[in-house]
Amino acid sequence: MPSLRLRLVIVFALVALSAAVAASGIAYWLTRDAVLTRAQNAALGDFRKTLGDHAGTLPPRPTCEQLQDAAVAMSRSTQNYEVLLIDRQRDGQRCAVTSSGAFSLDDVPRKLQRAVGKRRTSGGGNGAAYHLYWQRVTQGDTPYLLSGATVIGDGPTGYMRKSLEPERDDLTSLAWSLAIATGLALIGSVLLAQAAASTVLRPVQRLGEAARRLGEGQLDTRLKVSGTDELADLSRTFNATAAALEERVADLSAREQASRRFVADMSHELRTPLTAISAVTEVLEDEQENLDPMIEPAVQLVISETRRLNDLVENLMEVTRFDAGTARLVLDNVDVADQVTACIDARAWLDAVELDAERGIIARLDPRRLDVILANLIGNALKHGGSPVRVSVRTEECPAEQPGAQPREQHGAHPGEQHGEQPEEHAGAFEPGSGKLVIEVSDNGPGIPEDVLPHVFDRFYKASASRPRSEGSGLGLSIALENAHIHGGEITARNSPEGGAVFTLELPQDPSRLAAAADEEGDDR
Template sequence: MTDTQGGLRGWAAGRGGSLSRLRFTSLRLRLVVVFALVALTAAVSASGIAYWLNREAVLTRAQDAVLRDFRQEMQNRAGALPEHPTQDQLQRAAGQMAASSQHFSVLLVAQDADGKTVYGNSGGINGFSLEDVPVSLRAAVNKQQKVTDTNNEPYHLYWQRVVDHGTPYLVAGTRVIGGGPTGYMAKTLEPEAKDLNSLAWSLGIATGLALIGAALLAQAAATTVLKPVHRLGVAARRLGEGRLDTRLRVSGTDELADLSRTFNNAAEALEQRVAEMAARDEASRRFVADMSHELRTPLTAITAVTEVLEEELEFESGSIDPMIEPAVRLVVSETRRLNDLVENLMEVTRFDAGTARLVLDDVDLADQITACIDARAWLDAVELDAERGLHARLDPRRLDVILANLIGNALKHGGSPVRVSVRESDDSVLIQVRDHGPGIPEDVLPHVFDRFYKASASRPRSEGSGLGLSIAMENAHIHGGEITAANSPEGGAVFTLTLPRDASRLTEETGESTPDDEQGANDSSGKEGA
């Protein structure tokens, strides 16, 4: 037999190996896993406790019955033997003891009259001998205890549970008080072990069923919980797509119902706020458009008068009182500035209203830039680096607006010479306008395309309207292009215009390519956004 101090061991073999971590992105899956883990933990805990309690109860009951019977047999049978029995007497007594109701095997050890150790074996277990009794148990049985007030006997009954080739046994031993043989008993616990194995299988099956039930319950609970969450997600996506009339159906009084009501209230407030903002924005655009149209008529008359006054200043010297000549020149300048501002406001209004359209044509970029420079008498101040024959399908008028603003801005704030270069890049063309001025302050760079932006609060007024660069950017965007502003390492500011070689795709997508009946602005604005 093999000594396994402490009795039967529960199976708990841990297997090595590493499990890769899983990322659960589904809330439903996480709910099912959590439910399953909770159910598994509870079922395993309950099953383990039940198995342990039943195991101890079964083994203790069987053990107590066997030990009680063995103690009684030792008192009745072994205690009746003489102090130095013969081997036949030991053999006969061992057989009688083994015939008890518990059917255990007995080994009696004593010394005969000659001092020789003799053995009596019931023969119930093949090979059951003194060597099969654990050494620790033999030492405890043969150790004489000191008799005290709390210990009335020098020898006691000791027991131990052992396992031999997978079969559990209960082994016990004691000595006859007052002289006599020492008795050992061996009783198989295999029936109890089978009962415990059956119990373990039953608990394992119950645990598996509990796990399956928990998974099904988690699936049902997840479906119940996630349906409102899914509806909320769909409603949120629709709201994000601009469908502000989206609402959720509210039912019940639980937290999800409160969440749905909160979403509906938020969506309603957002719809009202957006409607108010849209109304104000529309009113503002209409006001600017109406104001610009209304101003054009008196401006036309005022412009005609100022042109006559300007001609008199230039060609009829002395016809105007020198005292009022500065005032006349100021009126002429401010009238021209006001006219440009009105034109720019009308252009901005068309962009904001989404009515600006492209009128495409095949454009030779070098010729277009030359025409823009020549029309404004900038030939002496601008250097052009562009090869003729580089064509693009763009809106010539809007391209002229962009170029006029960029080049005029460079001349006004950067100083000549201004260099304009044209390059080809895949399906795009790059037009770069560089000046030789002080450059753009770093804190101004992010705002150069903002409307009415002033780099210096001390210069709230300038010759430009403050809309030129923003209009240039809008014209680039309507082509599907972009304008960037930066400072050159060699000094000066660099504006880079990127346009597609062919903007026909944009007009095909919108389905509109009709000419714009309004004249665009060609004002140039400064780096200050002035």
Template sequence: MRRWWPGGLRARLLVAFVLVTVLGAAAAAWSSAGSAGRALVAAAERGVAEAVTGRIGAVAAELTHPPDQDALDRLRAAVGPGALATYGDLRSAAGTGTDLVTDALRSAVRTGDRLVTQRVAARDGVWLLVGTPIAVTAPDGARTPSGIEVYVARDLADVERQVDGLTAGAAGTAALALPPAVLLALAAARGVLRPVRELRDTARRLAAGDLGARTPPRGADELTELTATVNEMAGSLQASMAALQRMRADARRFAADVSHELRTPLSTLTAVVEVLAAATADVADADARESAQLAIAETQRLVELVEDLMEVSRLDAGTASLHLEDVDAAAAVRDCLRARGWLDRVELLAPDGVGLRVDRRRLDVVVANLVGNALQHGGPPVRVLVGALDDRVRIEVVDGGPGVPQHVRAHVFDRFAKGDPARTRTPGSGLGLAIARENARLHGGDIAVADPTAAGGEGARFVLLLPREQEDR
């Protein structure tokens, strides 16, 4: 049933409406035809019974008792064709159908004093059998059974044909109801589904980002209530999204303003702590030298955090731009490692001649963040593998450390994310991987955490994919 039942709402409405209309018309026509057919059969039975009763009454007074064969023949001839008259062993029959008289009909006639009818089905159709006993009336009015029985068989073929005509008419009436039912169903479906289509279009516009989309309610039915509810939901969503956008814009502006305001005092503070470090380099007090070095390290860490915040602000604001140039991927990665003194700590496996069109400075930031993360949080050996695919370049950073737990992978690129919540003090700003991924996506690429490849399933593996060719933007 589910396979053949239409799936669309319009089709289901059409089929249901047409089925209800046609079945209702067919049921009404069929009921009318049945009632008319039963009335025809009953009228035919009454007509035959009255005719038989009248003819028997016309000759019954002339019958002698007990009757002989001639008397039975006269009685049978008076009743007409298809009649059978019996008295004891005497029998007078003429016409067709008399052989259809059943034992049940004979028994009912012999044990009663009234006319009995019965319908029987034969090979050539339906027959009506009528049986009646004949009573003898005494001078005092007393009636006693004479023993004479009369049976009449009448073919109901004409009546059956009339009933068949009524049935055919009922079927035709149901068929004639089909086209109007389809037209009414189309009109009803169009009226019912128009609000549904409008709601669908509004939902699509909302899904596409048009939060001002609304459907004007019409009428006062359930669909109107649904439309009003959807409009209220859309209004609430629009207000929530507007508040969220304001909050995000305020947060970005706050981060950018704070970062900008911190740059000048941090530059001055860096210069001061460097002078302090130089002044305490020859001081014999070890605690003073350690305090100066700690101040320099923390100041540098604060400078890096401010620079990262400013970079994040530019990426969020969409003001970050690419300065594309053609570079050799292996040479760019090697330069990044050399600039930070990592060549002796990182193994580079990169074939020469892998061309790449990127912003060299941003690629340096991405690689530096990935390798720096492996050196700080992973373990040796740290390897960088560069390979060329059909239309992309694959840069893979692998370390031999404890790896990235499965439950942390989904959040490893979040801002200020920490793999171990217990480590409240970690080197770096906590924005390195987030900035790396934003820069990769700015190029049309991406970074993902892949399954570990080191022995025992340990080690972290970050895979950077960048398109080899792209247009200037």
């Protein structure tokens, strides 16, 4: 699609060209008709007069010499034409003489000869027996005006041939002049179109640049407004919209900051009473065997709910750190198989989990955050999918990027989307040719319903019709995803064709560059 400037120039040029061609064509045809009519009328009028003055005074049945003299006398006219006279002599022989040897009866069209020699009946407006006829012809490359008439009273027949070459040359010069004028008009229209396009498009370009800056987050972008035309009104509307958007975003940001501070403050405030409650529940748990059987279920409920509340507070504090951008990696060289085994063993899942991982796969990761990711993924699979849960570990090489490659599909929404934020790109750590760690956690459950699949990583999203109601907080998978993102990795969820859900964790084997960039960004803040 051509640019708006080019389209304006083309439209201006076409309009100007059409107008110039139409005007030039009309002017040419009007001038041509006027020039030819004037030359024709002058030549015919002079021929009529000289034919009557010279040929009309000849005696009946003149000699060829007399006809020749009359033809030469007639050709001496100021109109500069050739004359051909034809008559019969006394002996009955036809005599045809010409003022120049180049003009003969063969040059006169048959149609004109028949019209000139045809005798008319008297009556009407013109009672003469013979009339004057004319015709324009081109012989060779030269245009001519041919005319003929028969002298009344059985006189000679005369033909006139006048060259219209001077008129043709004048008209050719006129055509070239009009063509040059059309070309100049076209050039002028292009220059005018450029000026008009610049005048019209410059404000549009400024508006486009301002819209791009606004889209990039520069909400203080404003346009300088001058004039009272439609573009000025559009600029005023843009400024008003930008101001309203800036005010709205500032209000939303303030509310979001207040909400985050509230969650952080609430989490911190809850930790003190929770510590005391946890100590009490530990005592109750130790004395559980000595309690009255009637109150034992209530004590067990208090213990389990206290643990859930403690986990919720810890998760909320972790989410607050992610939202505030204060979460940092503490990298160490980790044997991934040992790390997975330690995670499973610490939670007594050895009998319910099958591990497919070779020893010696070393990755530079944050062990605590990797443990959080694995615990959430494996625990989620055990709760909702059922054992045995299979955990497989492998490494892959990141292929070089292909031109026009499409971005990888992301299953599940980024947690930040619930707060109106756009998901960030986390594939930057997967440099072409570098290695990445792939951990798959699969279960033998019914799988994830298609309508639930896009929301499995959303915060506080729990339960589906095909799975039992979760007793968790709904933050586990979202925290696991955030921990993967901070490593520069990703977690995706899908359903296996054989049945069950499959969660795939992809992490770079060495996210040091990403961690250093995050530390620098944190220092700038």
